[in-house]
Amino acid sequence: MAxxxxxxxxxxxxxxxxxxxxxxxxAAVGIGHGPTSRRWDGKPDTSVGAISLLALRxxxxxxxxxxxxxDGLVMDELTTTGAFWPQGQELPWxxxxxxxxxxxxxxxxxxxxxxxxxxxxxxxxGVQFTMYGxxxxxxxxxxxxxxxxxxxxxxxxxxxxxxxxxxxxxxxxPNADDAIPGTNAMRSLWGTPACYGTAIQFAEYCRKYGKxxxxxxxxxxxxxxxxxxxxxxxxxxxxxxxxxxxDYKAARWIAKPANLFDNDIPIMCSAxxxxxxxxRAPHLKQKPVYILGHASSxxxxxxxxxxxxxxxxxxxxxxxxxxxxxxxxxDDVSFENLYDGFPQFHQFHMEGLRYRGIQPGEAxxxxxxxxxxxxxxxxxxxGGNIGSGRSRFWMHTDxxxxxxxxxxxxxxxxxxxxxxxxxxxxxxxxxxxxxSATPNY
Amino acid sequence: MKQGVNPDDLTRPFWEAANEERLVIQNCxxxxxxxxxxxxxxSKCGSGAALEWKQMSGRGRIYHYGVVxxxxxxxxxxxxxxxxxxxxxxxxxGIQMYSHLPGTPVDEVPVGAAVExxxxxxANGQKVPEWRVVTDN
Ligand SMILES: [Zn+2]
Numbered sequence: 001m002a003x004x005x006x007x008x009x010x011x012x013x014x015x016x017x018x019x020x021x022x023x024x025x026x027a028a029v030g031i032g033h034g035p036t037s038r039r040w041d042g043k044p045d046t047s048v049g050a051i052s053l054l055a056l057r058x059x060x061x062x063x064x065x066x067x068x069x070x071d072g073l074v075m076d077e078l079t080t081t082g083a084f085w086p087q088g089q090e091l092p093w094x095x096x097x098x099x100x101x102x103x104x105x106x107x108x109x110x111x112x113x114x115x116x117x118x119x120x121x122x123x124x125x126g127v128q129f130t131m132y133g134x135x136x137x138x139x140x141x142x143x144x145x146x147x148x149x150x151x152x153x154x155x156x157x158x159x160x161x162x163x164x165x166x167x168x169x170x171x172x173x174p175n176a177d178d179a180i181p182g183t184n185a186m187r188s189l190w191g192t193p194a195c196y197g198t199a200i201q202f203a204e205y206c207r208k209y210g211k212x213x214x215x216x217x218x219x220x221x222x223x224x225x226x227x228x229x230x231x232x233x234x235x236x237x238x239x240x241x242x243x244x245x246x247d248y249k250a251a252r253w254i255a256k257p258a259n260l261f262d263n264d265i266p267i268m269c270s271a272x273x274x275x276x277x278x279x280r281a282p283h284l285k286q287k288p289v290y291i292l293g294h295a296s297s298x299x300x301x302x303x304x305x306x307x308x309x310x311x312x313x314x315x316x317x318x319x320x321x322x323x324x325x326x327x328x329x330x331d332d333v334s335f336e337n338l339y340d341g342f343p344q345f346h347q348f349h350m351e352g353l354r355y356r357g358i359q360p361g362e363a364x365x366x367x368x369x370x371x372x373x374x375x376x377x378x379x380x381x382x383g384g385n386i387g388s389g390r391s392r393f394w395m396h397t398d399x400x401x402x403x404x405x406x407x408x409x410x411x412x413x414x415x416x417x418x419x420x421x422x423x424x425x426x427x428x429x430x431x432x433x434x435x436s437a438t439p440n441y
Numbered sequence: 442m443k444q445g446v447n448p449d450d451l452t453r454p455f456w457e458a459a460n461e462e463r464l465v466i467q468n469c470x471x472x473x474x475x476x477x478x479x480x481x482x483x484s485k486c487g488s489g490a491a492l493e494w495k496q497m498s499g500r501g502r503i504y505h506y507g508v509v510x511x512x513x514x515x516x517x518x519x520x521x522x523x524x525x526x527x528x529x530x531x532x533x534x535g536i537q538m539y540s541h542l543p544g545t546p547v548d549e550v551p552v553g554a555a556v557e558x559x560x561x562x563x564a565n566g567q568k569v570p571e572w573r574v575v576t577d578n
Contacts, residue, residue, distance in 0.1 A: 189443050
């Protein structure tokens with residue numbers, strides 16, 4: 001069975017599409033996470049394939065479905081955090097041969113195909129629909145929701161995994177060369193790190209609205225505090241370190257005004273969800289969490305870096321599209337879990353959605369109020385990437401768990417967890433989902 | 442020091458002009474619209490045939506800047522920390538170029554200030570468009 005990339009038509013990227021045609025017809029019923037690690041240690045049972053098998057089996061068990069009843073698998077075959085298998089380095093045959101391999105030897109190690117998953121999970125004998133929702137869990141979620149809504153599958157696994165290899169991020173390859181091709185040089189000759197574009201947008205945001213970098217401190221502290229209450233996360237599992245406002249303000253610059261804590265940490269991790277129809281969901285083990293709507297953003301920057309004007313326009317559009325798709329208003333949202341990797345663009349997502357009515361330029365003031373899980377205005381109760389490492393999926397897991405009231409120490413207590421929103425990654429390109437305790441809110 | 446540049450088919454006119462201390466930017470004659478970075482086709486109308494290289498005046502303004510303390514490029518690491526600004530061209534402020542702003546002290550960048558074109562030399566001798574804050578009136 002050849003697995004194809006989801007067609008563009010499965011993403012609701014245009015404005016004016018109205019309420020999602022499958023509003024409340026799809027539910028999340030299972031969650032599974034593999035263990036996290038900073039980098040792969042080269043062993044078979046910690047490879048990206050291995051931790052994904054674990055995540056998938058946990059999601060199935062969590063939902064209480066018979067694996068044979070699962071008929072769909074939506075995932076991303078790209079798993080790199082920026083790390084690639086070094087050219088010329090011998091392939092890890094002991095790891096490759098520990099599993100049922102595909103034609104690509106590094107499948108399950110630096111990439112992950114649906115074929116590899118199915119070859120190594122013989123219990124999934126009923127899967128007849130596979131598709132790639134490329135880039136992030138936010139893509140895979142949207143594609144799986146759409147697939148179930150359209151009747152392509154009725155019980156579907158949704159998977160996203162990341163691998164990371166030894167060596168420092170982005171310091172090898174062309175960045176170490178004496179000369180680079182002219183096309184690459186247009187962009188990379190000036191040596192800007194990955195956070196630079198967001199830092200520029202944030203700098204312009206601060207100039208336009210009279211804000212400053214220190215005003216991010218409560219958000220960063222809150223995010224890490226929430227992350228340390230996320231037992232599936234990297235920081236909780238390996239380095240339970242808080243970030244105090246003082247730590248944040250004293251951290252070294254990467255590309256000022258972005259410092260160390262304005263960047264997330266690349267890790268290995270894997271998460272899986274089980275989605276099914278609203279008809280089947282009530283008969284399973286967990287309280288179903290229904291998808292009211294989804295929306296995508298496909299903004300195009302005119303030149304190298306999206307300007308603040310471009311970012312704000314695109315985020316406002318994404319917010320409108322998501323609320324329209326879900327058939328709700330911003331006032332209906334109990335809590336938000338919009339993306340934070342980089343944290344300096346979290347406020348663009350939040351303002352675009354008009355969370356708690358905040359307008360462009362107001363989010364950093366909002367951060368100075370009670371944004372904790374026990375207050376009336378929880379911000380990023382998942383803790384996001386700052387709280388648990390770069391996965392781009394903590395936000396989705398948290399929305400499901402909060403509404404199921406299974407978020408443990410992270411459970412929001414200042415609001416009724418009825419409607420949650422998650423999504424990202426980029427302000428000018430991402431996918432957003434609205435989750436609900438009931439199918440017909 | 443900046444890495445060397447090996448001009449490729451798409452960007453050769455840009456780099457050849459730079460070696461003559463001229464700045465040329467791709468322009469779609471069908472749309473009368475500049476685009477940068479260059480591409481095989483116009484991002485608006487999709488035409489490849491209508492693309493030309495158009496010489497710029499060499500005037501612009503600083504949109505904003507960052508100070509790079511942790512640079513991924515080996516050859517630039519010895520220059521850390523350094524300014525990196527985004528320049529908007531006067532011909533079309535939607536067109537951006539990067540600049541290290543030679544002559545401007547680190548983190549003392551006048552946002553919004555006028556800049557003029559100068560040229561830096563990369564590791565392999567290729568000249569590279571750069572920008573300097575205009576100090577006289
Ligand atoms: Zn054109």
